[in-house]
Amino acid sequence: AQKITQTQPGMFVQEKEAVTLDCTYDTSDPSYGLFWYKQPSSGEMIFLIYQGSYDQQNATEGRYSLNFQKARKSANLVISASQLGDSAMYFCAMRVGGSYIPTFGRGTSLIVHP
């Protein structure tokens, strides 16, 4: 069975600082994909970044980067230069090669202070 763990229910960061949101996963399938989504208070889930299990380099998308440590089974999201608009819930998700159903973590609430 696949499992995603997000241990930080809430995080606070000062505007313009960097923040790391933790995500660990568990699967025995060698082929998998890891996703991060942002959910603002408006409710819509927004895709941020993807990392494949065979990707050699960490994924980056603008101010978002994924710190992928395969041996430790972690896929932490790093947001650089936080902005007030980054305040939201952040969900880590995983899909394994043999399944079409992603598994989501419980989410981390991020609040960016001015």
Place this chain on the structure above:
Amino acid sequence: GAGVSQSPSNKVTEKGKDVELRCDPISGHTALYWYRQSLGQGLEFLIYFQGNSAPDKSGLPSDRFSAERTGGSVSTLTIQRTQQEDSAVYLCASSPGQALFQPQHFGDGTRLSIL
């Protein structure tokens, strides 16, 4: 717009009534998912459609829940004889296909409140 569209955005109904929630996926997306999100919780998978294949209904919590997808496009999630524990936000997502790297595109959700 070109995104996933869900309606209604809010629904308030009395316990015991039936409700229908609609999802219009992105044009051309063959995969469609329904999720339930209770207050402050993560996403609970309900059902998955892929093209014309039989849906994966493994997440439906009871036989009061059903869903269909007509013509490989619009989907309707039906909850019969609603209970108060059905109160939640119901999210629909679509994806271009089955490839592992393809993310899901979500609608704004339907907030369902059972009185």
